[in-house]
Amino acid sequence: MPQTDTVTSTPTLEALFNHVTIRNFTKEDISPSVITTLLNAARRSPTSSNMQAYSLVVVRDQEKKAKLAELAGDQRHVAECPVFIAVCADVYRLKKAAEMHGKTLAQNTENTMIATIDAALVGMSLSTAAESIGLGAVMIGSMRNDPELAGKLLGLPKGVYVVYGLCLGWPDEDLRPAQKPRLPEELVIHYEHYSTEDPTPLLKQHDADLAIHYNKLGRNLHQSAWTGVMADKFSTPKRPWLRAVLEKMGFSFE
Template structure:
């Protein structure tokens, strides 16, 4: 039986979305039991090394890690999220309120960085732009397609 459709980007994207949805559901379930969770996106910084470390077979990729355990402090601070006005669009994109919402979020995040004693220079927007400024700022993910192909994904 043919399985040529598995070599296409659509199937990889579908599998990645499925993994994210499964992790989200696992996180909600864990948190309902009093457990804490942390996603580890850095797994994608060195995908071939991670695959070797985990002894993954060909055509398997660690989309992210998920740590689950009991928090060592009563209640860790929850990172604030962008306001809905910056990300929720009804019927069509409307970016007229986005600049004001991002300016508000920049202030919120600067306070959060200070309260959490995080060494983050600039505001959220500046920090975000630095993460995508150059291929090198992608921390190894600039060669993700090559790494995936080395792991057996054709991604047609």
């Protein structure tokens, strides 16, 4: 393919540039064939050493979605979306593969990271593929509120946990949210080496931009709309029990 100095817009680029989190869906279902196509497209995602250390659990059952919604802190969109996908890290198959050859899977932090990263990559590909055909999506990290219960609801074997959930549905365009400002590119894109220039001025600018966004939505947060929220939210450890639970579920951090 000849190289050019310009990039022609594609459905994938449009999906990425136009991304917003969708929490309000129409009542229209998503056909099984569409879901299958999206899942198989996502399965072409990169995977470390061809391990493919992930699994995707498709949930349509309304009762099960309602239980998952409760687990996620009563997030109604988990129950209301037509299709919920549990994006899972999975070392169960790797254990079986090793056993087939009389060996034992050497589990450690690296394998746990690989499985989690593999799951994140395939889930992101699935989200982008869905948005490229007009679907909306929202990722549900609070599936990690109770990994054991989530695993029980989904019948997960030892060696599998839900990294996050993904709600899919056709967006209610009347309730489509405005795009939220992202951090300035100067803070997140570095060339040749990481820039250690004081980020405070750009962080303050982002605080102001985000405050304007939230004020338009009627959410009158303090002016430190990003730094203040991050400081408040992450000044104490989140889910400090998670490591012990995941080790119980068959993962290692050694």
